[in-house]
Amino acid sequence: MCVSAGLLLSSRDESQLREEKMREMSGRCLCGQVRYSATAEPAIVAVCHCKNCQKSTGTAFSVVIGVPKSAISIEGPVKTFHDTGDSGQSVDRNFCSECGSPIFSDVALMADIVFIKAGTLDDAALARSKNARLLRQRAELDSDPPR
Ligand SMILES: [Zn+2]
Ligand SMILES: [Zn+2]
Numbered sequence: 001m002c003v004s005a006g007l008l009l010s011s012r013d014e015s016q017l018r019e020e021k022m023r024e025m026s027g028r029c030l031c032g033q034v035r036y037s038a039t040a041e042p043a044i045v046a047v048c049h050c051k052n053c054q055k056s057t058g059t060a061f062s063v064v065i066g067v068p069k070s071a072i073s074i075e076g077p078v079k080t081f082h083d084t085g086d087s088g089q090s091v092d093r094n095f096c097s098e099c100g101s102p103i104f105s106d107v108a109l110m111a112d113i114v115f116i117k118a119g120t121l122d123d124a125a126l127a128r129s130k131n132a133r134l135l136r137q138r139a140e141l142d143s144d145p146p147r
Pocket of ligand 2: 029030031032033034096097098099100101
């Protein structure tokens with residue numbers, strides 16, 4: 001995920017994040033060695049079409065869920081690729097060192113939030129939480145992603 005100015009402007013501030021109703025969510029990589037759990041309502045659901053997300057996921061776009069960093073715990077053999085987003089700020093892309101599944105990203109522009117790849121969630125329906133905002137980054141490549 002590389003965060004554009006549009007995404008940044010649409011995000012919620014920290015006080016709003018704290019008011020979110022708590023919810024348990026969990027997920028894992030393909031091989032199961034990296035697992036995470038979080039007690040938080042997704043603050044942001046974003047669909048990122050940037051070139052680097054396309055490269056790192058091998059698909060036309062990346063669906064990510066932003067949760068407060070303080071609410072998530074991650075275990076397992078995670079490797080980090082230090083990337084740079086469209087903003088010029090750093091984006092750390094974290095993936096399982098065993099199976100290569102992209103798991104989550106740390107975006108310097110939004111340091112309090114971890115962006116989880118929605119496909120790694122045990123319950124992908126969380127990505128449709130009514131409290132989350134769906135944001136889209138348009139790219140040259142693609143039309144609307146499926147809902
Ligand atoms: Zn991106
Ligand atoms: Zn794995």
